Amino acid sequence: MSVVLRENDWAASMIQANSLGKKPSETLRRVARFYMDTYNINQDAARKKLDLFLLQCDPTSSLPKWSDALDFAVSRACKYPAINIDHISVSKNEVEKIDSLEGKQIRRLAFTLLCLAKYWNIVTRKEDGWVNSKDNEIMSMANINTSIKRQSLMFGKLNELGMIQFSKKVDNTNVKVCFMEDGEEAIRVHDFRNLGYQYLMYHGEPYFTCENCGVTTKANDKGNRRRQKYCPECAAIIKMKQNIESVMRRRVSS
């Protein structure tokens, strides 16, 4: 499950955009929960609204084919309340510990694990520092693309330094983050996509946060000194909207 800090706001934006997103099962679950919370309706009523949402996203979709997926989404939505976290705060002391690590990738990994541990502390209300995310999701958030072997070496190093602990259960790949330390805030995280880039941006590297969708992306370097406002995806959508508007205006005026 990907990490979204304000699930109901996120679901509302998917409904407004008529979009199933990149992971339809996650979108359907969050949209179902949004309906329950917003309209104060039961499981059956939410299930009916989910049919409509699906058809709005894709009028050609077959409801019988999607039926099981929609049932599952509603049953999951009933079990878990929507997550609503404004931000995660990383302290200067924590950043210093991360900065002291040898190697850029391992720093991004440590930063990502720290943010996830803080997230899971809030979600599970346990304050125990355990990270319940899959390795591939962690690597993607950390913007690390490397072999499994190198990934285990990095985890091993963090363990050796006492910054993380592994679970004692054999079939459990979870890790516990042991370097949380309160203090003056250094970084405020509002979005868990591209945490690795957010760490690099804090250190002055050429990344920026999209004003439309909040994702942090690499700034394009084409000698273009103008400050970039939007990520490539949002820029394309905004440009298309502007083109449509200008065509409409010309039609009205001619």
Ligand SMILES: [Zn+2]
């Ligand atoms: Zn964007």
